[in-house]
Amino acid sequence: EAGVTQFPSHSVIEKGQTVTLRCDPISGHDNLYWYRRVMGKEIKFLLHFVKESKQDESGMPNNRFLAERTGGTYSTLKVQPAELEDSGVYFCASSLVGQGNTEAFFGQGTRLTVV
Amino acid sequence: LAKTTQPISMDSYEGQEVNITCSHNNIATNDYITWYQQFPSQGPRFIIQGYKTKVTNEVASLFIPADRKSSTLSLPRVSLSDTAVYYCLVGDVLAGNMLTFGGGTRLMVKP
Incomplete structure (x- = not known):
């Protein structure tokens, strides 16, 4: 069985550009979470989906971050526009x-x- | 959410038993205790989870006292490949509540 897959593995973009990260959860898993670790800091929660619904997005840093999970399968996390601190x-x-x-x-x- | 406190780092030698203790004084009734292991450049990996008393699996044991305000992860006979960061997390996993990571314990196993 495939595990959780994330794409891309690495991304280098310029400040002001847009980047979209993708996550494919394990099939059948209704819970999907996004986390972030900034250099030297702890792993921080961003948000939680149950199927296609956002259960908790209290960890999203600001409105430059948009997460979606259409159809309750894979999820995307878009950062627009990206800043250095992202x-x-x-x-x-x-x-x-x-x-x-x-x-x-x-x-x-x-x-x-x-x- | 229950806050967890762990030692920042620990050193051990190959073949020894390692015990990492985590404090979670404000653990809630529905909270489970879960331990994850993380190697550099990888995502955290589940080790063990428990609610009370003792849980054992093929890689570790988890000891939880009656008051549940702390827990101890026990790794028997560690090897160099056990060098990693170990995180203790507390949360209502049955409700799907998000996991809150603390600083973790950086375990260094020496030959």
């Missing part, structure tokens, strides 16, 4: 809606560098 590693995770213990599976992350 550089970091963006992780996506998915999990089943719980019955019993539930583990979240993480992707390898997308390393975003804004120059």
